[in-house]
Amino acid sequence: MNKTYYVCKYTPVELLTALGGKCEILNEMPEGFERAEQITHPNICGFGKAVLEEVLAGNIKELVLVNCCDTIRSVYDILEDSGQMDFLYMIDMLHCDIECSRERTAMQLKALTSAYASYKGTTFDKAAFLKAFQPKERTQEPHLAVLGARMGQELFEMTSNSMPLPVVNETCVYNRSVGENLPSEDMDFDALMEWYAGELLHQIPCMRMMDHAGRKQLYQDPSLKGIIYHTVKFCDFYSFEYADIKSHTDVPLLKIESDFTLQSSGQLSTRLEAFAESLGIQKETKKERTMGKGYYAGIDSGSTSTDVVILNKDRKIISSVIMPTGAGAANGAERALEEALEQADIAREDLAAVVTTGYGRTAISDGDKSITEITCHARGAHFLDPKVRTVVDIGGQDSKVIRLNEDGSVKNFVMNDKCAAGTGRFLEMMAKTMEMSLDELSQVGLSYQEDITISSMCTVFAESEVVSLIAQNKRTDDIVHGLNKAVAAKTASLVKRVGGEEAYMMTGGVAQNKGLVKTLEERLGTSMVISEKSQLCGALGAALFATDI
Amino acid sequence: MEIIKTFGNYVEKWCENTPDRARWLLTKGWEAQDMKFRLAPSKKINPSDQYLARMMMNVMLQPLKHPDQSVLVSVFTPCELMQEAGLYPYNVESFSCYLTASSAERAFLQSAEDSGLSETLCSYHKTFIGAAEKGLLPKPKCIVYTNLACDANLLTFQRLAEFFHVPVFSIDVPSGQTSENVAYVAAQLRALRGFLEQTTGHQIDEDKLVQRVKRGYKTLQQFDAFQSARADRFIPSDLVSPLYSGMTNNILLGTEEEALYTEKLLQDVKKAPPKKGKHIYWMHTIPFWSDAVKDALLLNDDVQIVGCELSQATDISRHSEDPYEEMAMRLIYHALNGPISRRINAGIRHAKQAGADGVVWFNHWGCKHTLGGSRIAKKRFEEAGLPTLILDGDGCDRSHGGEGQTSTRLGAFLEMLGDFAHE
Numbered sequence: 001m002n003k004t005y006y007v008c009k010y011t012p013v014e015l016l017t018a019l020g021g022k023c024e025i026l027n028e029m030p031e032g033f034e035r036a037e038q039i040t041h042p043n044i045c046g047f048g049k050a051v052l053e054e055v056l057a058g059n060i061k062e063l064v065l066v067n068c069c070d071t072i073r074s075v076y077d078i079l080e081d082s083g084q085m086d087f088l089y090m091i092d093m094l095h096c097d098i099e100c101s102r103e104r105t106a107m108q109l110k111a112l113t114s115a116y117a118s119y120k121g122t123t124f125d126k127a128a129f130l131k132a133f134q135p136k137e138r139t140q141e142p143h144l145a146v147l148g149a150r151m152g153q154e155l156f157e158m159t160s161n162s163m164p165l166p167v168v169n170e171t172c173v174y175n176r177s178v179g180e181n182l183p184s185e186d187m188d189f190d191a192l193m194e195w196y197a198g199e200l201l202h203q204i205p206c207m208r209m210m211d212h213a214g215r216k217q218l219y220q221d222p223s224l225k226g227i228i229y230h231t232v233k234f235c236d237f238y239s240f241e242y243a244d245i246k247s248h249t250d251v252p253l254l255k256i257e258s259d260f261t262l263q264s265s266g267q268l269s270t271r272l273e274a275f276a277e278s279l280g281i282q283k284e285t286k287k288e289r290t291m292g293k294g295y296y297a298g299i300d301s302g303s304t305s306t307d308v309v310i311l312n313k314d315r316k317i318i319s320s321v322i323m324p325t326g327a328g329a330a331n332g333a334e335r336a337l338e339e340a341l342e343q344a345d346i347a348r349e350d351l352a353a354v355v356t357t358g359y360g361r362t363a364i365s366d367g368d369k370s371i372t373e374i375t376c377h378a379r380g381a382h383f384l385d386p387k388v389r390t391v392v393d394i395g396g397q398d399s400k401v402i403r404l405n406e407d408g409s410v411k412n413f414v415m416n417d418k419c420a421a422g423t424g425r426f427l428e429m430m431a432k433t434m435e436m437s438l439d440e441l442s443q444v445g446l447s448y449q450e451d452i453t454i455s456s457m458c459t460v461f462a463e464s465e466v467v468s469l470i471a472q473n474k475r476t477d478d479i480v481h482g483l484n485k486a487v488a489a490k491t492a493s494l495v496k497r498v499g500g501e502e503a504y505m506m507t508g509g510v511a512q513n514k515g516l517v518k519t520l521e522e523r524l525g526t527s528m529v530i531s532e533k534s535q536l537c538g539a540l541g542a543a544l545f546a547t548d549i
Numbered sequence: 550m551e552i553i554k555t556f557g558n559y560v561e562k563w564c565e566n567t568p569d570r571a572r573w574l575l576t577k578g579w580e581a582q583d584m585k586f587r588l589a590p591s592k593k594i595n596p597s598d599q600y601l602a603r604m605m606m607n608v609m610l611q612p613l614k615h616p617d618q619s620v621l622v623s624v625f626t627p628c629e630l631m632q633e634a635g636l637y638p639y640n641v642e643s644f645s646c647y648l649t650a651s652s653a654e655r656a657f658l659q660s661a662e663d664s665g666l667s668e669t670l671c672s673y674h675k676t677f678i679g680a681a682e683k684g685l686l687p688k689p690k691c692i693v694y695t696n697l698a699c700d701a702n703l704l705t706f707q708r709l710a711e712f713f714h715v716p717v718f719s720i721d722v723p724s725g726q727t728s729e730n731v732a733y734v735a736a737q738l739r740a741l742r743g744f745l746e747q748t749t750g751h752q753i754d755e756d757k758l759v760q761r762v763k764r765g766y767k768t769l770q771q772f773d774a775f776q777s778a779r780a781d782r783f784i785p786s787d788l789v790s791p792l793y794s795g796m797t798n799n800i801l802l803g804t805e806e807e808a809l810y811t812e813k814l815l816q817d818v819k820k821a822p823p824k825k826g827k828h829i830y831w832m833h834t835i836p837f838w839s840d841a842v843k844d845a846l847l848l849n850d851d852v853q854i855v856g857c858e859l860s861q862a863t864d865i866s867r868h869s870e871d872p873y874e875e876m877a878m879r880l881i882y883h884a885l886n887g888p889i890s891r892r893i894n895a896g897i898r899h900a901k902q903a904g905a906d907g908v909v910w911f912n913h914w915g916c917k918h919t920l921g922g923s924r925i926a927k928k929r930f931e932e933a934g935l936p937t938l939i940l941d942g943d944g945c946d947r948s949h950g951g952e953g954q955t956s957t958r959l960g961a962f963l964e965m966l967g968d969f970a971h972e
């Protein structure tokens with residue numbers, strides 16, 4: 001028998017079950033949206049495209065939707081137009097929970113009963129209806145919660161595995177709370193539907209409801225120890241709630257965004273692990289170590305370079321290396337470590353502990369422990385200058401802003417999204433367009449004459465703006481200044497999101513770009529500490545963590 | 550243009566520390582524009598459109614000059630009750646457009662994003678939220694909104710009500726076109742009357758409301774008659790008049806000014822010369838700020854925009870003598886309510902009515918329903934014999950432009966429609 005899939009908690013699942021349906025939540029994350037983007041615009045919510053992808057793959061023949069949002073309304077339009085479904089239905093769920101809404105909803109339920117019973121060739125089974133209610137049990141134990149827009153199954157598993165406490169999925173369809181009080185057995189069908197309409201509408205509201213004040217109970221739970229707030233690219237609903245929560249909660253909060261594909265898990269896993277580290281709840285499995293001779297190494301395996309710092313037992317840097325990562329994080333790390341050992345004139349056996357960080361950290365088997373670059377950057381920056389409270393790190397693949405506590409631990413952090421806007425990669429692409437090296441680009445832009453604004457932050461559009469500025473014979477300094485302003489605006493936005501405070505330190509290779517640093521300083525209205533060791537900050541933090549082992 | 554850019558820069562800059570001063574500057578700048586419309590209107594457009602520009606400018610100035618008598622509404626909220634309660638309605642979309650036209654949108658967009666709002670949110674809403682929360686916009690008396698016709702309404706107005714600490718009234722509009730749904734909305738509109746009376750202390754006269762709603766219906770009929778009459782006429786067309794009419798025929802529907810505007814339209818069309826060039830019907834908003842679109846379509850004898858769906862969203866074949874039911878019908882049978890096929894069918898009907906040779910479906914960044922339905926729309930319009938261009942862009946945010954692409958796509962489409970010299 002075909003399963004009937006649904007996507008929304010307002011779906012009358014118990015009614016469909018009572019009509020002989022076997023219902024299942026549709027929540028798969030596809031590899032990509034190749035099929036979906038052939039029939040719809042790419043800029044709709046990733047979950048909507050995931051639904052289309054599943055249907056077009058031939059995996060779904062029965063689907064009951066709710067007019068949740070503009071994207072799901074479009075998904076319904078597209079699927080209806082495609083004629084590929086055996087049963088496709090959209091419930092016109094109202095946006096408020098008042099007496100007359102219940103009446104209208106009961107009518108909707110009866111209309112669905114008629115359509116679904118006719119499709120299945122069944123009738124309403126009252127006993128099956130009453131049996132179908134399975135009230136959700138809420139944990140009283142310390143836990144973390146995923147809130148916000150629906151999270152794909154695979155991402156939720158990855159999140160749960162990264163965290164030191166149990167994680168409850170409170171997103172979207174997963175915080176369904178229908179039938180906590182069951183109706184009396186003597187109700188007839190009409191009375192049951194009236195009651196059921198009230199139950200459906202009276203759940204913890206989702207953000208598409210006009211009054212969503214009831215959602216506060218999701219984040220005001222005393223046993224809640226942290227929130228992972230998830231948004232989906234091109235779904236706007238939950239950014240409003242996130243903006244509200246972040247200024248009204250003391251519970252540790254991490255925001256992540258996915259496009260509902262399996263891609264970009266690398267960047268999300270870094271954030272999740274850094275958040276888990278910042279909670280200060282240990283869930284670690286240390287490797288068995290052999291005693292060394294009082295030297296400690298940190299290896300930062302980044303997308304562009306691999307950096308190594310070796311400290312002695314007094315936490316003095318005795319050698320440091322910056323090398324291109326090349327092919328394979330493990331090989332790059334091995335070469336850089338050898339070079340650092342040689343510089344320090346010590347052997348591998350002299351190292352008491354090695355901590356790895358950066359994107360390639362988990363690929364390196366040599367380390368005793370791996371810690372995210374966010375936690376390491378914070379510790380490294382604090383070591384270089386204890387006054388620093390905000391670290392701005394613009395790397396090749398991403399940019400991040402980290403807020404520090406007084407002891408150098410992470411208070412909060414944000415990273416850019418998947419798009420390259422505002423990262424070193426953006427500048428690299430623009431340098432290519434202007435036929436300059438990245439080094440050359442970082443030397444110009446200080447002596448601009450015309451204040452040019454590059455309005456597009458999209459790398460592709462910005463490239464076309466730069467091409468047209470070149471065609472207009474604009475001065476190189478002026479164009480580069482415009483680019484620096486664009487990156488500075490994006491970075492300043494991250495600083496605002498995290499609530500940056502002085503003193504600021506800039507780390508990463510882009511810290512050497514004088515024009516950008518100056519523009520960013522102007523934008524932030526303050527000066528930034530730029531250490532000569534800024535590029536080694538991550539490896540330094542890792543080495544400091546190694547001394548704790 | 551440099552003057553406007555400098556003006557916008559100062560509005561943005563002063564807003565950082567002295568929002569009252571920025572609001573003063575904005576008001577003075579818009580008053581100067583209003584004066585220009587009165588004393589030296591553009592002779593390149595018809596008298597009806599000159600009148601429309603003044604009318605729209607006045608709508609924008611009222612909340613700045615009389616915030617305590619203003620009501621912030623969503624784009625398709627019926628406004629007759631507010632007018633009867635002595636309030637000046639204004640909406641998010643118009644205000645944000647005027648800020649963009651004043652080159653003062655960037656800082657507000659950025660500020661909204663900095664607060665955590667997503668960059669994929671509709672830029673009209675983002676600009677408005679940013680401007681409100683930076684203190685540029687004064688506190689309105691109250692807020693009234695509906696979920697029609699986009700998700701952003703469900704979010705923006707509650708947030709602004711909390712920010713301004715003002716009473717808010719929401720009208721829930723179901724998607725289905727049924728008499729029960731009309732009754733459901735009409736009941737809410739009756740409750741709106743009580744809300745407005747309580748908020749303003751002004752009693753709404755039922756007889757005057759009936760007359761106002763009747764006048765509104767007649768206004769819509771006159772506008773429809775004009776759209777039919779223009780099919781074989783030449784009417785000079787700019788990029789903002791179709792948007793203005795889309796806004797005023799909601800905010801000002803039921804007023805004598807709006808009725809007069811449609812009378813002027815009918816007078817102008819009688820004197821208009823025969824059709825020349827090609828007619829384009831425009832779906833969704835128009836990126837009036839875009840140089841690429843201006844180059845192609847602004848006051849061009851070879852091609853003119855002859856209508857915009859936003860000014861013809863009401864199904865005038867539905868009518869009731871009861872004012873609440875009449876306003877409820879406008880919402881339930883609205884072209885943008887329900888499945889995309891309703892919107893497409895209305896677009897085809899109205900494009901043919903105005904003698905369109907082609908259609909532009911504008912995929913405003915952030916408008917998921919427009920984006921989601923665009924492929925179906927192209928297919929249906931073309932099956933109906935109307936060549937259709939899907940154009941991606943943004944009605945408000947310049948950074949989503951891609952001017953080169955817009956120019957190429959629009960230029961090629963116009964060339965494809967043929968038989969006129971396009972550069």
